[in-house]
Structure formats: structure tokens, C-alpha cells
Amino acid sequence: MKSVIQVIKGLPHFASGPIIKGFGRGSRDLANFGIDVVNELPRELGTGIYYGWASVDNGDVHKMVMSIGWNPYYENEHKSMETHILHNYDRDLYGSLLKVCIVGYLRPEQNFESLEALITAIKNDIADAERLLETPEHLKTKNNDFFKETNEKSSKPDSKNTSNGHHTSNGH
Numbered sequence: 303m304k305s306v307i308q309v310i311k312g313l314p315h316f317a318s319g320p321i322i323k324g325f326g327r328g329s330r331d332l333a334n335f336g337i338d339v340v341n342e343l344p345r346e347l348g349t350g351i352y353y354g355w356a357s358v359d360n361g362d363v364h365k366m367v368m369s370i371g372w373n374p375y376y377e378n379e380h381k382s383m384e385t386h387i388l389h390n391y392d393r394d395l396y397g398s399l400l401k402v403c404i405v406g407y408l409r410p411e412q413n414f415e416s417l418e419a420l421i422t423a424i425k426n427d428i429a430d431a432e433r434l435l436e437t438p439e440h441l442k443t444k445n446n447d448f449f450k451e452t453n454e455k456s457s458k459p460d461s462k463n464t465s466n467g468h469h470t471s472n473g474h
């Protein structure tokens with residue numbers, strides 16, 4: 303069980319963009335970013351499992367866990383940023399605007415003997431994230447103006463905007 307918040311270079315990292323279809327292996331509650339958002343991850347942010355905050359279509363901000371990498375269990379060829387939002391939306395999210403703030407790192411990506419082992423690991427990640435996000439430092443990030451801006455043209459001086467509908471910055 304994780305109880306210590308690790309300081310990771312490149313965090314917090316803010317990113318937004320439309321939700322695209324994943325690899326279609328059935329976990330329909332995963333929200334995937336397109337390759338343009340993945341390519342804008344800070345260089346120092348390695349692959350692994352992260353946690354933070356997320357909103358869909360500028361709605362309420364919820365806790366999330368995110369897998370960044372190649373998913374060794376599935377041997378993916380493309381790097382992905384898969385967000386599992388800890389909220390039941392009860393609707394198809396494809397095409398909706400996903401905003402995330404990645405605030406912390408949980409563990410490296412692993413290969414697993416079985417799908418059950420992968421699912422158990424993800425459940426542990428969720429429990430860790432639920433707890434770690436309750437710290438005052440992280441709760442502050444939940445209220446960041448980033449989640450309140452409905453116009454993608456951010457007024458934050460440190461943010462980068464691009465013309466193709468997504469936005470990313472590291473909040474420093």
C-alpha cells in the first residue's frame with residue numbers, strides 16, 4: 303500500500319483533448335487520448351501508472367488513475383495514455399472533451415501472468431489513488447482553474463495551446 307507521495311519531475315501535468323476509442327478489449331470505462339496528446343507528455347515523465355483528477359466536457363472533477371505506456375500485458379506497439387475515471391458516467395464518452403491533471407506516480411507498468419492479476423493490480427492502484435488524492439495538496443489541484451476554463455484558449459501564462467483542439471502544460 304502506498305502512503306508516501308513521491309515528487310516526480312514533470313508533475314503536475316495538465317492535458318486535454320477528445321476521447322478516442324481504445325484498443326477495444328472490453329474495458330469501455332477507459333478514456334484514451336489521441337497520439338498528439340501522448341506526444342506532448344514531458345520527456346521526464348516515464349511510462350507507468352499515475353493518478354490525478356479528470357473531468358469530461360467540463361463537468362465535475364473526479365479522481366482518476368492512468369496508465370502511460372505500452373501495456374506489456376497486451377504488448378501494444380503504440381504508447382497510450384489510458385484514463386480510468388473513478389466515476390460511472392453511464393454513457394458513451396467517445397468524442398467528449400477529457401481534461402486531466404496528473405499529480406502523482408504509483409508504480410511502473412508490469413507484465414502479468416493472468417488477466418486476473420492485472421485486474422487485482424488495477425484495483426490496488428484505485429485504492430491507493432482514492433487515498434492519496436485526499437491530501438490537502440492534491441485537493442487543491444482539483445480546484446485548479448484549468449478545470450473551470452470552458453474556453454480551450456487558456457489564460458494561464460505557462461500553458462501551451464495548439465490549434466488542433468488539445469492543450470497541455472505542466473502547471474509550473
Ligand SMILES: Cc1cc2nc3c(=O)[nH]c(=O)nc-3n(C[C@H](O)[C@H](O)[C@H](O)COP(=O)(O)O)c2cc1C
Nearest residue numbers: 324325326327329367369373374375386411412427
Ligand atoms: C490503473 C491502470 C493500471 C494498469 N496497469 C497495467 C500494467 O501494469 N500492465 C499492463 O500491461 N497494462 C496495464 N494497464 C493497461 C491495461 O492493460 C489496459 O487498460 C487494457 O489494455 C485495456 O485496453 P482497451 O480498453 O483500450 O482495450 C493498466 C490500466 C490502468 C487503467
